[in-house]
Amino acid sequence: MADLVIDERIKERLLRLLRENRQAHKIRSHGLSPRKKILLIGPPGTGKTMSALVLAGELGLPLFVVRMEGLMTRFIGETAAKLRVVFDAIQSTRGVYLFDEFDSIGAKRAYANDVGEVRRVLNSFLHFIETDESDSLLIAATNHPQLLDRALLRRFDDVLEYGLPEQSSVQATLKSKIGHFPCGRLSFKRLAQASAGLSLQFSSRVSELS
Ligand SMILES: Nc1ncnc2c1ncn2[C@@H]1O[C@H](COP(=O)(O)OP(=O)(O)O)[C@@H](O)[C@H]1O
Ligand SMILES: [Mg+2]
Structure with missing residues (x-):
């Protein structure tokens, strides 16, 4: 955490996330669940990927980076199938999973004309994230929050906004x-x-x- 230069408020919330995930057992024994699905928003180069790395390091968990753009294919249904593979891994291998370039769900050129496919992928992502009961940490990062709709924002336990440094x-x-x-x-x-x-x-x- 030491190398990360961020706003105190963001730091506070990352520390809280760490605390809750370190004490996940205790929290669950009270019938609650730790905060574990977060969205990082902000311009490129402001420390979003670095934050995921730091969280993984602090929790002693492996970091898996899922590049959303690489997940998208031209074939209807295939992208959702790939997402399922990722979410199966999230269940079976505890780790920090970073969905990087999350906005590319809506940004890829080939899909600009196919709003239906983008919607389907978004919906399956929403479904997976909603039903996730794993001990893994899910982090989505985007430079273009305007491409994400409100329904999506609401699925996260916390949304952190990164900015340019002071x-x-x-x-x-x-x-x-x-x-x-x-x-x-x-x-x-x-x-x-x-x-x-x-x-x-x-x-x-x-x-x-x-
Ligand atoms: N807030 C920050 N504190 C310290 N170093 C930073 C910060 N933001 C960016 N950097 C430096 O820039 C590099 C790229 O940042 P990165 O986390 O990949 O940005 P983002 O994912 O937001 O585009 C990092 O590896 C780090 O060396
Ligand atoms: Mg990044």
Whole structure:
């Protein structure tokens, strides 16, 4: 969790998710279930995939990434069958399952004309997520929440909205990533100002060079 630079409110909710899933047994023994289906919304490079990785690491569970776009096929019924395979795995192997690029359910070109097929896939996803009783964590991530309808949003236990970082976070991140290089009279404040509107993804590039 330490490397993740996020809004305090989001951090709070991720920590709560961790707490509830660590104590899943206790919660279930009271007839309740832990929060375990979450939707992450936000621009690219703001830490959605990274959050899934961190949650998996903290819970000591494997992370499985399901790219929704790769799941879609041209054949009616086949996509739903593939989804079933995924949800069977969710039942049998406890883990963190990230449905990445979730919006591509509605975005793929071949399907733009076939609203019926998109609807069917969405409906089977809704059905699967609704009936899921596994101990796995289900995380969907999207850059385009406007493509998702309200019915879908309601199926999640929590919806977290990621945003671009505050200037102070950018400054701190830059300092921790490249501060140990001899940078001369580099002003981190000015660098952070210049990066307004950018996500934190760029700073990881810098660290890859180091
Ligand atoms: N909030 C963040 N805190 C720390 N690093 C971040 C953050 N957001 C992005 N990064 C860096 O950018 C990379 C890409 O972020 P990623 O989680 O894949 O973004 P998203 O899934 O939201 O598009 C991460 O591996 C990390 O190095
Ligand atoms: Mg991502």
